[in-house]
Amino acid sequence: MLPVLGYWASQLRVGTARVESWLPHHSAAIAKYADFVKAFGDDQFLIISWPDCRLDDPRLVDLARLLESAAENNPSLAIEEVQNSLSAIESLANSDAGISPDEASRRLEGRAIGADGTCFLTLRLADADAASRGELLAMIQVSAERAGVPPNSLIMAGEPLQVSTIDRASRETVRYFVAPSSILALAVAFCCLRSVGLTLLVFVFAGIGQLLGLATISLFLGEMSAVLVVLPTLVFMLTLSAAIHLTSYYVEANRCGTACAGVAALRVGIKPCLLATLTTVFGFGSLAVSQLEPVWQFGCLAALGLILSTVVLLLCFPSASTVATLPLLSPKDRGLAGVGVSQSAEASQTTAPSLWKRKLAEWSKRHNLVVTLAGLSLLCFALLGIPQLRTSTEFEDMFPADSPAVSSLRWVQTHLGSIDTLEFVIKFPDPRGDLLERLRWLGALERKLASSEDVESTFSALSFLPQLPEAAGVRGTIQRAILRRTLADRSSELVAAGFLSHVNGGESWRISARMLELRSDTFEQIRDEVLALCQSHLDTSNLETQHPSIDVTGQRSVMETAHQVLLSDLGASFLAAFVLITPVMMLIVRSTICGLILMIPNTLPVAIVFGGMGWLGIRLDVASILTASVALGIAVDDTLHFMNWFTRCRQRGDPVEAAVLGAIDTCARPMLQTTIICTGAMLPFFLSQFLPTSKFALLMILTLSGAIVGDLLLLPAILHGPLGKFFSSPKVADSLRGSGHE
Structure with missing residues (x-):
């Protein structure tokens, strides 16, 4: 018996499932999050940075190239995409949206660059086992050292690191x-x-x-x-x-x-x-x-x-x-x-x-x-x-405040902003109306969310698009026609970026909101407050014929x-x-x-x-x-x-x-x-x-x-x-x- 037990025990692996796998599949939160992931992709990333990382730091691009090369040569690392602050800003500024580099930096603040100018890399990862995650982190440390980043200066944060x-x-x-x-x-x-x-x-x-x-x-x-x-x-x-x-x-x-x-x-x-x-x-x-x-x-x-x-x-x-x-x-x-x-009872009588x-x-x-x-x-x-x-x-x-992982998380929150995100999904089951009107309505909704004292920053498809035209007359008509053509050309880019989805003939848009001080004891109150803002905007909508609806989800909601x-x-x-x-x-x-x-x-x-x-x-x-x-x-x-x-x-x-x-x-x-x-x-x-x-x-x-x-x-x-x-x-x-x- 002992050899059999010993064999089974020796085959045991150590692995930690993600929080969403803890709950039953019939859970409403899990079902909603699964629909979100299916429509827009995973909302979890691995963030990599170091002190004094700026746009002119050559190590930023060097490390990105090393990680892209590793992703191509080793598919088991499950790296789907590597992005860095410089490439994200240049991509937005060089697009046909007519956005300047400064405006691109402002739009991407909290998403691709910190409020204090700190830059970073993000890795979007496919689901992988614990061994692959460990191999990935080891590879990142080696690559960072090759790029000139001292090992003790490397900062990482995000759900893959936590797992x-x-x-x-x-x-x-x-x-x-x-x-x-x-x-x-x-x-x-x-x-x-x-x-x-x-x-x-x-x-x-x-x-x-x-x-x-x-x-x-x-x-x-x-x-x-x-x-x-x-x-x-x-x-x-x-x-x-x-x-x-x-x-x-x-x-x-x-x-x-x-x-x-x-x-x-x-x-x-x-x-x-x-x-x-x-x-x-x-x-x-x-x-x-x-x-x-x-x-x-x-x-x-x-x-x-x-x-x-x-x-x-x-x-x-x-x-x-x-x-x-x-x-x-x-x-x-x-x-x-x-x-x-x-x-015995007898002994207790004599002792x-x-x-x-x-x-x-x-x-x-x-x-x-x-x-x-x-x-x-x-x-x-x-x-x-x-x-x-x-x-x-x-x-x-789960760990002492001075542990490396917690210290890195605190550093990221200080220099790059909160990583606690609520994902707002706006669905239009019958999107046959004017697309520009929907975008204008979405922009107003995003501004209303951003005005909340609990929201640090927001990010949506509008961050990639030109300013919506407000002019009337012939000039406004021309601008709107050009924008409609631009939207048609860039629709696939918005889908690939994870901010637009077409499912069952409907249209879904995503607004990501980085939240401030989102803890367990305040989550429900904050969520209800921002949902009330969304609902008030929905109640005053002039898009009744398109039947818009708003859901909130994300990894944090599941947690x-x-x-x-x-x-x-x-x-x-x-x-x-x-x-x-x-x-x-x-x-x-x-x-x-x-x-x-x-x-x-x-x-x-x-x-x-x-x-x-x-x-x-x-x-x-x-x-x-x-x-x-x-x-x-x-x-x-x-x-x-x-x-x-x-x-x-x-x-x-x-x-x-x-x-x-x-x-x-x-x-x-x-x-x-x-x-x-x-x-x-x-x-x-x-x-x-x-x-x-x-x-x-x-x-x-x-x-x-x-x-x-x-x-x-x-x-x-x-x-x-x-x-x-x-x-x-x-x-x-x-x-x-x-x-x-x-």
Whole structure:
């Protein structure tokens, strides 16, 4: 099995899809953008420049020639067109439109030349894979150096660079953080087990789980996106935790001299392992409700990887523990009792709990009402912060501000202008009227857009055409006739430039508007304001017979749709996880009220983390929505263990105080160890320069740490208080006793 898994894992590629591929194809935003691309071509370019790049800089033309030569000699680079500021201005000035060089520079400001005179090159690219993008960027750097541009002065920005940068960050995450994550988790496991043999046993199963995670991605997708890079480590972490529980049962059985200790350990541990896997799979599976492709892919593949790794663990553990571990066990190992797990109920009767556990139990009893009310109040307050959550898939929010890619983007925004663009598509389904009248109407619309304080500059087909004649009489008639002939001659040029399209007998014109300060929290307001300007112009149109209509689209519109879906998916996935997991809790305790009560300490940490993000204005990214549902599924396991031992103590006749103390004494150590192992596995990813991965690791650590606080502080307080009476009914006690945890 290992060679097969290793082969599949080795075939895995790293690649990041464009944002428009995240959303379902039936999305209105995707459909509108697809129509736009079909009519006018892609609106994404790669921008290349350097400090003090001006029209008289010979390197501008030299680099353009080198890039054109590379495009001809290497079609795999997918370069469709190379343009530079000088050639664009000369082309417009030398056309028959009668435009002077100065007027050409003014018209092309923000499109082919910066407001401060900074010049640049633009590469229009066909869709290509990540490897081609990396090859392209390397070629550009070599060509720039040959043209005399120092490598440390080269500035690049645009969607192709962003995709390549994210791909590189994903590869670096796998290369530099997966191994430290595994080693640190292994070291924590060794500290818990204090045995080389036992540690190797759990590491082998955890490693198989990690390979299964990689293999499932390779088998079903073929490549691993930036969102999926933590999936194998997550499966590794969960498999390692389950293996430690089973290994602890094995040590306990071996200490007691039980024959076939591996089988005995499996008999005791199979039910809690399956329940833990079930709740965690529900947490993963809840992500399947997401409309974003990388999110539901993560949920489905993580659930599949965990199921497969659990099956392997349960099937192979008895023989593996006997064959691999027993020869390595020292007498000290054989004497380990309850290391890393809950001890047996009988042992808990004869072994006095440690001081800190007694203090914790006494404190929860003495302050049960205060702690319960504080927990519920904090839950309500945190929930009020969740509506304040904002999302972001901005490139500059994915990397530190001083990273080269973000610094280049800031430089471009300062010297060349904003690269955030809204594309306005004006359709004339019945363009049988006067073309000059349509152009005059389009010019007025463009001027109205340009007058908005949110618009930096506009660009359209009118930028390539002569000034529209306003004169009357014979002179005006002659000018209009000449212009009509010019338009007929240049129609194909406007189509090739991507500003005019003829589809199904209709006519579509494009106006590109570079926007100022277009962020997620202001996008809808700004878009609605400029659309209102367009609508007011449309309402006063004298072209009713041509039935013009206006749509707004572009890559930025697609990104903002993804933002909205991201936020709605967070609520939907968490609600799905809650709806799936809560009935499991209710069935286990056979009580609706008790099942809901048990969810309080599990939902509280998630609510605090995400509600706190809302109150503090910390933006959600794609990785963030994975955390809530996944952490809820993992956290429930600790609650099940705690309640199992609490109920067993109650069935022995212990009062509530003794039962809570017994549960804390039995469960605190393995619960803390599980959290420490999870933290150890996630901690290296927190150091990643790719901020979504770093944020995912931090949120996982905070949420799981909060779950421990909920289970060791809030849950004991609830059981000591009035709500604890619901768990003392014979029906609930019998159901929990029959669950057979640990």
